[in-house]
Structure formats: C-alpha cells, structure tokens
Amino acid sequence: MEITISHLTKRFGDKTALDDVSLVLDSGVHALLGPNGAGKSTLINILTDSIVRDQGEVLCNDHEITKLGAKYRELLGYMPQQQRLYENYTAEEFLKYMAAVKGIAPATAGKQIAELLQVVNLWEVRRKKVGGFSGGMKQRVLLAQALLGNPRLLILDEPTAGLDPSERINIRNYIAAVAQKMIVLFATHVVSDIECIAKDVILIRDGRICQKGTPVELIESIQGKVGELPCDLDSLEKLQERYCTGNVYQRREGLRVRIVGDELPEGCLPVRDSSPLYCRR
Amino acid sequence: MWREHKKLWKQRAVAVFVVAGLLLNLFLLLRSEYSRQSWMEPTVSCYRSIYHEIKGMEPAKAKSYLKKKSNNQNIAYERRIGYETMLDEISRAGSYDEYLEEREKDYSKSKVFEGFRKSSKYDRKDAAKVMKMLRQFQGSTVQIVPSRGWAMILLFFQTDIAGLVILLAAAAVSFMQEKERGEYFFIRTMKRGRGSFIIYKVSALLLFTMEVLLLLYLENILVAWKMYGLGDLNACLQSVDGFIGTGVAADLKQSIVLFLGLKLLAYFVSMLLILFLMTVCGTSQKLYICLAVILGGSSLAYWGISANSWVSVLKYVNLIGFLHTGEMMAVYRNIGLYGFPVSYITVGIVFFIVVGILLFSGTVFFFCEQKIVSRAKRHILSQGKRQRKIRGYRLFYGETKKILYYQRVLLMICIFAGVIWWNYTAVHSLYDDESDVYYKEYVDQVSGPYTKVSAKKIKQWREERLALEKQIHQEKRKAATDELKSIVESGYARERKRTEGFQVLMNHISYISGISNGGLFYERGYEQLTGYEMAWKRDAVLALEGVLMVILTVAGIYSREYETGMMRLLRTTSRGRQELRSAKLWIGVGIVTVIYGIIYGSEFYRILSAFGTKGWNCSVASMAHIPMYLSGLAVVDYLALISVMRYLGFFLVMAAVYLISSRAKSFIMTVVYSISIFALPLVLYLSGVKVFKYVLLDPLLLGNIF
Numbered sequence: 001m002e003i004t005i006s007h008l009t010k011r012f013g014d015k016t017a018l019d020d021v022s023l024v025l026d027s028g029v030h031a032l033l034g035p036n037g038a039g040k041s042t043l044i045n046i047l048t049d050s051i052v053r054d055q056g057e058v059l060c061n062d063h064e065i066t067k068l069g070a071k072y073r074e075l076l077g078y079m080p081q082q083q084r085l086y087e088n089y090t091a092e093e094f095l096k097y098m099a100a101v102k103g104i105a106p107a108t109a110g111k112q113i114a115e116l117l118q119v120v121n122l123w124e125v126r127r128k129k130v131g132g133f134s135g136g137m138k139q140r141v142l143l144a145q146a147l148l149g150n151p152r153l154l155i156l157d158e159p160t161a162g163l164d165p166s167e168r169i170n171i172r173n174y175i176a177a178v179a180q181k182m183i184v185l186f187a188t189h190v191v192s193d194i195e196c197i198a199k200d201v202i203l204i205r206d207g208r209i210c211q212k213g214t215p216v217e218l219i220e221s222i223q224g225k226v227g228e229l230p231c232d233l234d235s236l237e238k239l240q241e242r243y244c245t246g247n248v249y250q251r252r253e254g255l256r257v258r259i260v261g262d263e264l265p266e267g268c269l270p271v272r273d274s275s276p277l278y279c280r281r
Numbered sequence: 282m283w284r285e286h287k288k289l290w291k292q293r294a295v296a297v298f299v300v301a302g303l304l305l306n307l308f309l310l311l312r313s314e315y316s317r318q319s320w321m322e323p324t325v326s327c328y329r330s331i332y333h334e335i336k337g338m339e340p341a342k343a344k345s346y347l348k349k350k351s352n353n354q355n356i357a358y359e360r361r362i363g364y365e366t367m368l369d370e371i372s373r374a375g376s377y378d379e380y381l382e383e384r385e386k387d388y389s390k391s392k393v394f395e396g397f398r399k400s401s402k403y404d405r406k407d408a409a410k411v412m413k414m415l416r417q418f419q420g421s422t423v424q425i426v427p428s429r430g431w432a433m434i435l436l437f438f439q440t441d442i443a444g445l446v447i448l449l450a451a452a453a454v455s456f457m458q459e460k461e462r463g464e465y466f467f468i469r470t471m472k473r474g475r476g477s478f479i480i481y482k483v484s485a486l487l488l489f490t491m492e493v494l495l496l497l498y499l500e501n502i503l504v505a506w507k508m509y510g511l512g513d514l515n516a517c518l519q520s521v522d523g524f525i526g527t528g529v530a531a532d533l534k535q536s537i538v539l540f541l542g543l544k545l546l547a548y549f550v551s552m553l554l555i556l557f558l559m560t561v562c563g564t565s566q567k568l569y570i571c572l573a574v575i576l577g578g579s580s581l582a583y584w585g586i587s588a589n590s591w592v593s594v595l596k597y598v599n600l601i602g603f604l605h606t607g608e609m610m611a612v613y614r615n616i617g618l619y620g621f622p623v624s625y626i627t628v629g630i631v632f633f634i635v636v637g638i639l640l641f642s643g644t645v646f647f648f649c650e651q652k653i654v655s656r657a658k659r660h661i662l663s664q665g666k667r668q669r670k671i672r673g674y675r676l677f678y679g680e681t682k683k684i685l686y687y688q689r690v691l692l693m694i695c696i697f698a699g700v701i702w703w704n705y706t707a708v709h710s711l712y713d714d715e716s717d718v719y720y721k722e723y724v725d726q727v728s729g730p731y732t733k734v735s736a737k738k739i740k741q742w743r744e745e746r747l748a749l750e751k752q753i754h755q756e757k758r759k760a761a762t763d764e765l766k767s768i769v770e771s772g773y774a775r776e777r778k779r780t781e782g783f784q785v786l787m788n789h790i791s792y793i794s795g796i797s798n799g800g801l802f803y804e805r806g807y808e809q810l811t812g813y814e815m816a817w818k819r820d821a822v823l824a825l826e827g828v829l830m831v832i833l834t835v836a837g838i839y840s841r842e843y844e845t846g847m848m849r850l851l852r853t854t855s856r857g858r859q860e861l862r863s864a865k866l867w868i869g870v871g872i873v874t875v876i877y878g879i880i881y882g883s884e885f886y887r888i889l890s891a892f893g894t895k896g897w898n899c900s901v902a903s904m905a906h907i908p909m910y911l912s913g914l915a916v917v918d919y920l921a922l923i924s925v926m927r928y929l930g931f932f933l934v935m936a937a938v939y940l941i942s943s944r945a946k947s948f949i950m951t952v953v954y955s956i957s958i959f960a961l962p963l964v965l966y967l968s969g970v971k972v973f974k975y976v977l978l979d980p981l982l983l984g985n986i987f
Contacts, residue, residue: 073854078853084463096674101857103855103856110670110671
C-alpha cells in the first residue's frame with residue numbers, strides 16, 4: 001500500500017497551515033517532527049479525511065481517499081492526541097464499541113481486543129472504568145483502539161505522551177514490529193521515540209517540509225554543525241542570545257550547552273546527535 | 282468579579298439570549314394588549330381615550346359620567362364596552378372607607394357564625410390580623426389610575442418566563458459549560474481557584490441577574506407608560522384595579538420599588554438555585570431533571586392547590602409563588618407559621634434571605650469540597666472473577682447500549698413511565714350534570730348514523746316527552762296554590778332533567794342533519810381528545826411533557842460525542858459516519874416512539890376506556906366545535922390524524938435537537954437552546970398567549986389546531 005500526497009495546501013483565513021506539501025508514504029515508520037503550529041495536525045486531519053483541503057490530492061494506491069470514503073477508513077487506524085473518552089465505559093467495553101464502529105466481526109473483535117489489551121498492558125484493568133484511568137493508561141487504550149482491525153495506515157499523534165520509560169519502549173518496539181506490514185505516520189516531539197524505529201523523518205515547519213530523510217542522513221547533514229560548550233549561568237544567557245542552543249546539561253565539572261549553527265563558538269566540542277534537529281533554524 | 286462579569290457579557294450566546302428575551306418580552310407585551318377582542322374588552326386606543334376623558338375628574342363624577350356613557354345606546358357597542366370596563370375598574374375609586382366598611386361587615390358576620398361552625402384559633406387570628414392591616418388605610422382616597430398599564434408592570438408573568446430562560450442560559454454558558462469542558466480541574470489547583478473563584482463567579486452572575494431584571498422591567502414600564510400612561514404616581518397602590526385588598530402602605534412610586542426589590546430577591550434565589558444544582562449535579566442530565574422537578578413541582582403546587590386548602594402554604598411558599606410578585610402584593614394575605622399568621626410578603630422576604638444564604642453557601646461549599654477525579658471503579662456488571670471470553674458486537678447494538686444504558690436514557694424513560702403511571706387517574710365522571718346522564722342514555726340507544734330506525738325511536742321519545750309535559754301542565758293547573766304547583770314541579774324534577782337530556786339529543790339531530798356521515802354519539806370523551814373548551818390545556822401539558830422528555834433523552838446523543846472529542850475519532854472509522862448517523866437516527870426514533878406511546882397511549886386509554894368508542898365511525902364534524910371542512914373524516918380518522926401530527930412533531934423535535942447538538946457541541950447548551958425553541962412556546966401558550974399555538978412546531982405537537 002502507498003499513500004501519495006501531492007501539492008497539498010490548506011488555509012485557515014490568512015494563515016497557510018499547509019503549503020504545497022508533497023510526500024510518498026510506504027510501509028514502515030515515518031516520523032513527523034515539527035514545532036507547534038507547524039502543520040502536523042492539519043496534515044493528520046487531512047489524511048484522516050476530517051477536514052477539507054484547499055488544493056492538492058491524497059491518493060491511496062492511486063485512488064483519491066475522499067472518493068474511497070469508507071473503504072479508505074477501513075484501512076485507517078488513528079490515535080488522536082486527546083484523552084477524553086467515554087468515562088463510564090470499561091477499557092474492554094470501549095474497545096468493543098470501537099471494534100463495532102470499525103465494522104469488525106464480533107468473534108474477530110473479541111480475539112483482537114484480548115490480544116491488544118495484553119500488548120498495551122491493560123489486561124488486569126480491562127473491567128475498570130476508563131474515567132478513573134491515569135493519563136498514560138488512557139493513552140494505551142487509545143493506542144489499542146487504533147490497532148484494532150489490523151489497519152494498513154496507522155496515524156499516531158503523540159502516542160507516547162504520558163507513558164513511563166518502560167512503556168514507551170514497549171510501545172515503540174511494538175510499533176516497529178507491526179510497521180513492517182503497514183504505513184505508520186508517527187507525529188511526535190520526542191526525537192528519541194523515532195530515531196531508532198523511523199524509516200524516515202519528515203521535518204515540517206510553517207506548513208512546509210523543510211527536510212526529509214532517514215535519521216542517519218539527517219544527522220549526517222548537520223555534521224560539524226553541532227557542538228557542546230562548557231559554560232556557566234552568566235555566559236549561558238549570552239550564548240542563548242547569540243547562537244541556536246539546545247539542551248543544557250549539568251555535569252560534575254559544570255554546565256554544558258548544545259549549540260547548533262554553521263559557525264560554532266571557540267572551544268565548542270563537536271558531537272554527533274539527533275536532538276539538535278529540533279532547533280534548526 | 283468584574284472580569285467574570287465582563288467575560289459573561291462577552292459571550293455571544295449570552296448576548297443573544299438577552300436580546301432574544303427582551304424582544305420576546307416586548308412581543309408578548311404588545312401581543313397581549315393588541316390582541317384584545319373589541320367586542321369583549323376595550324382596545325388599546327379605546328381604553329386610552331376613555332381614560333383621557335375621565336382623567337382629572339373626581340371619582341364620583343367619573344363614575345357617573347361612565348355610567349351615563351355605557352347606557353347611551355347612541356354610542357357604538359365597542360365603545361360602550363370600554364366605558365363599562367372602565368367603570369368596573371374604577372368602582373373602588375373614591376373613599377377607601379366604603380371598601381373597609383364591606384370588609385368590616387363580612388368580618389362581623391364571620392364572627393357571628395363562629396359559634397355555629399368550627400373555626401380554628403388560627404382562622405380567628407388570621408381574620409383579625411387582616412382587618413387590622415386594612416384599617417390602617419382608613420380615610421385614604423383611592424384615585425383613578427390606568428390599571429391596565431400597571432397590570433403590564435405588576436401582573437405580567439410572561440416576563441419572568443423570559444427572565445428565567447435568560448438566567449438559565451447565562452448560568453449554562455458561564456458555569457456549566459466550563460465545568461463540562463474540565464476547565465475547573467485546572468482552576469481549582471490555583472491559589473484563588475476555589476473559594477474566591479466561586480464567590481466571584483456567583484457574584485458576577487447575581488449582578489447579571491439584576492441587570493437582566495432591570496432591563497426586562499424597564500421595558501415593561503416604558504411600554505406601559507407609552508401605551509396607557511401611569512397616572513398619578515402619588516396615588517396609593519389601592520388605586521390599581523385588583524389591588525384594593527393590598528396591605529402595602531405605599532404610593533405607586535414606592536410600590537414599584539418594593540415590587541422590583543421583591544422580584545430581584547426572587548430572581549436571585551432562582552439564579553442561586555440554578556448554580557447550586559449545577560455545582561452539585563455531576564452531569565447536565567441530573568441538573569435538567571432536578572430543575573424540571575423543582576420548577577414543575579412549584580408550578581403544580583401554585584396552580585393546582587386551592588387557596589383554601591390545608592396545604593395552601595405550599596401554594597404560596599415556593600419559587601413560582603414568589604415569582605408572582607404582583608399577586609403577592611395585590612391582596613394582603615397571611616401564611617400560618619406554627620399557628621401564627623405572618624404576612625405573606627414578610628414570609629417571602631425571610632424565605633429569600635434564608636434560602637438565598639443557604640444556596641450561596643452550599644454552592645461555595647460544594648464547589649470547594651467536590652472531588653472531581655473519581656477512582657477507577659469496577660463496572661457494576663463485572664464484579665465477578667469468572668473469566669469471560671471477550672466477544673464483540675455490531676454497531677447498532679453498541680450504539681443502543683451506549684445511549685440507553687451508559688447515557689441512562691432507559692432509566693429516564695422508566696422513571697418517566699413510572700411517574701405517568703403513578704399520576705394516572707381514571708376518569709371520575711362521565712357526565713357534566715344530571716341531564717347529561719339522560720342524554721347519554723338516549724344517545725347510546727341510537728348511536729351511529731342517523732337512520733330511519735333511529736328517527737322512529739326518537740319520534741316515539743318525543744311523543745312521550747310531549748305527553749309528559751302535558752301531564753305536568755294539567756297537574757299544575759289543578760294545583761290550587763303556588764305552593765302546590767311547586768310541589769308538583771319538584772315531583773317531576775327528574776323527568777324535567779330527562780327532558781333536558783332529550784332536548785340536547787334533539788339539538789344534535791338538527792345539527793348533524795346537514796353533515797354527510799353525521800352521527801349521534803355521546804361525545805364527552807371525544808371532546809376531551811379533540812380540544813373542546815378547556816381540553817386545550819391538557820393538550821398543551823401533554824405536548825410539553827413530551828417535548829421536555831424528548832429533549833432530555835436525545836440531547837446527549839450527539840452532544841456527548843462532541844464534548845468528549847470522540848466524534849473526531851469516530852469519523853475516522855469505516856462506519857463512523859453514515860452508519861453511525863443512521864443508527865443514532867433509528868435509536869432516536871425508537872426513543873420518541875416510546876415516549877409518545879407512554880404519554881398519548883395512556884391518555885387515549887384513560888379516555889376511551891371510560892367513554893367507549895361508540896360512534897367513532899361517524900363524522901367528526903358531528904361535534905359542534907369541529908369545523909365543517911373536516912366533515913369527511915370520521916372521529917377515528919381525526920384521532921389518527923392528530924396522533925400522526927403529534928408523532929411527526931415529536932420526530933421533528935428530535936431531529937432539530939440533533940442538529941442543535943451538532944452545532945452547540947455541548948449538552949447543557951443543547952438543552953437550553955432546545956427548551957427555548959420548543960418548550961418555551963408551549964409554556965407561553967399554556968400561560969394564555971394563544972398566538973403561540975401556531976408558532977414553530979406547536980401546531981403539530983398540540984394536534985387540535987383546527
């Protein structure tokens with residue numbers, strides 16, 4: 001299966017949310033990275049056929065998704081960022097309902113639900129009301145419902161938000177395993193979630209794709225442009241004003257700040273890391 | 282507090298409701314005055330000109346002038362009606378002592394009869410206190426003022442209906458919606474996010490309440506002043522027609538201030554009640570039910586309990602009673618508290634203050650102490666440890682379960698059915714009076730189409746009746762004295778009633794003779810189902826019950842999906858659009874059908890099981906109140922027609938509520954909008970504004986609009 005996005009444009013009043021975006025998505029994990037307001041949600045909404053685009057087309061195996069309609073949505077699994085669910089439902093009941101809305105046969109649904117509850121580690125609490133779940137547990141319920149029906153296109157909007165580190169690893173590994181058979185579009189702010197599993201990374205900013213490539217390619221592209229500099233609190237502020245800075249680390253010998261730029265300050269030690277992708281200007 | 286107040290007015294929905302409420306109030310005011318039938322009461326211009334004629338006259342001179350005019354046959358009939366009406370209105374004008382004298386006489390009489398009947402100690406105290414209050418006005422002068430204008434200000438309850446809807450909408454937008462969106466979850470974690478926050482919020486809403494009250498009543502005052510004028514503001518309150526028995530010692534200026542003050546307190550208590558329920562009720566559905574029970578109960582108590590009943594305190598000491606502020610002031614009345622008569626106005630003020638403080642404190646307390654996050658409870662049906670195999674289901678089943686079980690619609694319908702069953706009262710009397718018994722006896726023997734056989738029978742009865750009349754006449758002639766004549770007359774009293782009953786039958790025969798398929802049948806039961814005379818009230822009450830239930834049960838079907846954000850997720854699934862919409866629609870139809878069946882099934886059963894179905898194949902126009910153009914329909918066809926109309930009305934209400942909820946995206950706002958659009962016209966119709974019979978879906982919901 002292949003999703004082809006061509007010259008996609010969407011405007012909200014004066015603001016252009018997506019500006020001539022073109023992409024091809026095939027099997028594997030595609031990471032969608034970008035700051036707030038970059039256009040990630042708009043792209044996801046268009047792919048889930050929730051909003052109408054102004055220009056462009058989205059093809060699924062060469063068929064326009066708006067014309068495919070329900071047939072396209074049968075292939076779709078979507079995990080939204082919102083966590084408000086039917087508070088009175090148990091986890092099991094919620095998944096049964098979602099399976100019904102997805103048109104999954106009752107017997108098949110039962111098996112899938114049981115399996116997914118184990119995968120997302122909610123089997124023990126499957127008969128408790130979702131209203132009393134923690135944020136992370138609600139995330140897992142949402143992930144489980146997205147995986148119902150063996151979707152061919154899985155869209156995950158911040159799937160690891162609210163999860164503890166071990167759960168994040170589990171989810172990440174599970175997604176990596178299933179992604180071999182489906183297209184996964186993984187929208188996130190957390191680079192470490194995708195750097196190991198993403199087939200390619202799509203950097204989006206102000207509605208445009210500024211860069212696209214495998215994680216290795218992207219990291220290679222900024223070689224020599226990322227460094228670490230020891231500093232103190234007084235000099236940190238000046239550095240932040242002058243350069244594009246990333247994380248600030250506390251070490252035994254003092255503070256260290258990450259700097260990204262074509263020209264690095266004197267004394268800066270080059271490093272090879274993916275996190276500076278975020279503060280690329 | 283000012284920020285909250287400003288935020289409230291900035292909400293578009295609030296501004297829309299305020300403007301709509303003011304326009305509605307204006308429309309109702311104008312409508313109530315300009316729809317007067319000139320052959321029954323003076324029109325606006327007639328009243329105004331007649332008042333202008335007598336303005337400035339001494340009361341005695343004015344009365345004499347009006348009497349002369351009303352007896353003058355050269356004056357147009359409508360104008361004479363105007364003079365008569367004005368004469369009635371100013372009948373108490375002049376010295377207050379005349380009225381006081383009448384009351385003293387009645388009081389003295391009641392004291393004389395105390396020895397013969399048991400009057401309680403309280404009754405004696407009450408009567409004595411009333412007289413004491415009235416005696417303080419001895420020597421006062423009752424002047425001539427345009428009472429109609431004052432009635433628009435003091436006695437126009439429809440203004441308060443509009444006011445309550447505005448208050449509910451404001452509280453819903455400003456408070457309940459924020460609660461439903463989970464905004465209080467964050468606010469409560471802040472330093473000033475509990476006690477201070479809720480006090481400011483409530484204070485802002487109370488300030489808003491005052492503003493709404495002033496706007497509405499300023500409108501009433503301006504319209505009344507423009508239409509009729511207000512007369513001499515220094516005149517005593519007793520000068521207003523209907524207020525002669527008041528215990529308020531104030532002139533009209535002061536009375537307006539007192540009236541607005543009392544009304545403001547009533548509005549404050551209403552708003553505090555709404556806020557208290559919004560705080561305490563976890564869901565909008567519970568809020569809706571609580572409000573419906575409290576307002577419905579108050580209305581029933583106020584309009585249903587007699588003033589002389591031993592539970593009359595419930596009639597007056599309730600929210601609806603206090604909202605009738607004008608009536609509170611019009612007649613001095615005591616409420617019995619532990620055997621002591623206390624002035625109704627005093628009781629009202631104390632009630633407002635005590636209940637107001639309790640509600641305010643309760644709102645603050647519960648808001649601060651409420652636990653918002655619930656623990657993860659096990660579902661009640663999954664308490665067992667037995668491992669069940671998980672099995673999915675189909676969409677329609679899932680949706681039905683969600684709506685009926687999880688949204689508690691089935692529970693609501695069961696409770697509603699229980700309430701209808703509990704309140705079910707069989708028809709007590711099939712007859713209007715004694716002659717009706719005989720009329721039914723006759724008509725049952727010839728019910729159906731008017732044939733030669735029935736004509737022959739009727740002819741025979743006619744001859745019997747004539748023979749009887751002749752006999753009575755002869756016996757009375759033989760009686761020597763008037764006393765004996767009246768004894769003869771009383772001896773035949775029953776037969777006279779029988780003759781009256783027969784005469785009713787004869788009147789029917791002459792009426793149906795020109796109607797194709799016209800027939801004879803005992804129509805009392807069908808009259809109740811076809812809107813005859815006071816049956817229109819029952820039609821309106823049933824329609825209102827149905828509309829409120831439909832709104833309560835279906836408002837959450839779409840609005841909950843939007844509130845939780847689930848709609849966005851559902852629409853990305855293969856069956857989350859058309860099939861889901863279709864499932865919701867069919868479930869809604871099912872709900873509407875059940876509600877309809879409960880209401881009208883029980884009503885039809887109640888009437889038809891008592892009166893039977895004889896003659897229902899005859900033309901419905903055989904009943905005089907049904908227009909001739911429906912003569913082609915049989916009674917059963919007409920009942921089916923109005924049933925279909927009502928069902929269609931309910932269905933359209935359901936469809937409209939769906940549409941409103943998909944726009945409003947909030948349960949409470951859906952309820953507020955739906956009540957304003959569909960329930961409010963019925964309430965206004967019930968309160969006497971007949972034009973609302975033809976507004977929006979009311980013609981379908983009421984059925985009997987022909």
